[in-house]
Amino acid sequence: MSLIIEKLLKLLPKDIIFCFNESMDVYRRDYSHAHGEKPLVVLKPFKASHLSLILKVSREYKVPLYVRGSGTGKTGGCIPLSEGIVVSMEDFNKIIDIDFVNSVAVVEPGVITYDLQLAAVKKNLFFPPDPASLKMSTIGGNIAENAGGPRTLKYGVTSDYVLGLEGFFANGEPFSFGGAIYKNVAGYNINQLLVGSEGTLGIVTKAILKLIPNPTCRSFVWVAFQSIDDAIYSLGQLKLKGVTPSMAELMDSVCLNAVKDMTGEDYLVSSAMFYMLYEVDGFSESFVERDATLIVDICKQSGSLFEEVYIGDECPFLERRRLVSLSLNKMAISKVSHDVVVPISTLKQFFKFIQSFNIDEKIKVLAYGHLGDGNLHVNILNLSMETVEWEKLSSNIEYKIMEKVIALKGSISGEHGIGCTKSDYMSLAFTQEEINIMKLIKDSFDPYQLLNPGKIFK
Secondary structure (H helix, E strand, O other), rough: HHHHHHHHHHHHHHHHHHOOOOOHHHHHHHOOOOOOOOOEEEEOOOOOHHHHHHHHHHHHHOOOOOOOOOOOOOOOOOOOOOOOOOEEEOOOEEEEEEOOOEEEEEOOOEHHHHHHHHHOOOEEEEOOOOOOOOOEEHHHHHHHHOOOOOOOOHHHOOHHHHEEEEOOOOHHHEEEEOOOOOOOOOOOOHHHHHHOOOOOEEEEEEEEEEOOOOOOOOEEEEEEOOOOOHHHHHHHHHHHHHOOOEEEEEEEHHHHHHHHHHHOOOOOOOOOEEEEEEEEEEEOOOHHHHHHHHHHHHHHHOOOOEEEEOOOOOOOHHHHHHHHHHHHHHOOOEEEOOOOEEHHHHHHHHHHHHHHOOOOOOEEOOOEEHHHHEEEHHHHHOOOOOHHHHHHHHHHHHHHHHHHHHHHEEOOOOOOOOOOOHHHHHHOOHHHHHHHHHHHHHHHHOOOOEOOOOOOOO
16 A cells, blocks of 8 residues: 555645544544544645546556545545545635626535635625535535535525536546536536536536526525424415425424524524424515515414514524534434435325334434425434444334335435445335446446445445
8 A cells, every 4th residue: 555655645746645644533534423444545636637646546556536525424425435545625625717697606626615605696696505514515515415405495406506517537537518508418418417426426626507696685484383284284385375485494392402502592492393494585575575474374374383584684593404413413322314305295194104213212213304395304313322222223213214215205315315324225215227227327437446435335
């Protein structure tokens, strides 16, 4: 292995090469419960030419590459599963252009999502994908996982905004697909194949992203319900009235109390069991006000306990919603979480199934998240269980939840990807023939299995 480091030292600037030590343990982890192996070396390139050389060394010595952004993923998608090279894209962090005429952003993959949104707003443009980690997550990571967020309900996911990608194949040869154009049906849509491929097919060095006009008006409605059925009913009634919220986020009282305990904020948590945060936006104050009023009226008719309206961009419960995952992590001894998707028509059935696990005070199973599009974050919390018992029970519950999701014609992932923490469930979601076709695609891009090996498939 020292030969590999010697070769890298000859080809690359010394200040981008870091031999692994315990202070760099962050490069073995992400925000999942998985823990990777100790990498041979960590590289922090900042030029495309660096990556081409790194890939060629990887191929020459048949050493795996694990590419990462800021490590905010939830499925172990970027962690090294063997002694290989970790490539951190944190220094590929330039916003190259915000092009108002073509309504696109040209960015490097290490750009933080929130920074791009701020830059776009300065030109009255909007980049909608907004994962909860938007102040830490990178555009490259969002592309790798096809990230979504609360506003997916109205605006869609990352893939809806990727117009062009530049980067490198596993053999070190460059690629460039798409561009600052909105219609392109020439050949296979490789852009969309790369989006969501979790770093297994290529390395992106530049992205051309669609931007849309920035909504100038926004209102939030914070609503409490005693039952999940009432919350789901309100969502259906909004659709019947022709109201399309930009978000419809669900939290329960456990989530809200966990955030309150972590932040130390002094706000009232009522006796309600479930809470919805609706957002409506647009370009007319009167239309946004009308929709917010309709949401309040419909929620009252659906059995809400109270409703609060926040006019403008600021709503304290939006930030509290973004803190739920971290808060639950701090509340529990340990936790396992997965994002899943079920059809809207099966939400009641799925919540009843989730609640059936709560028969032991030592654990808590709950779901929160993007109720509007059926993408829920299921959390299994260890409140007081010993490790051996917990690992056995949580693993069993995980499997049963994934079985139920597939039985309901849902998906085992909506925005977090598969990584290594969900690869066991791929056989539930796909036939062996379907998996074999995916593996053939991987083989054609990466015949030596060097890019992020061990992810998506076992």
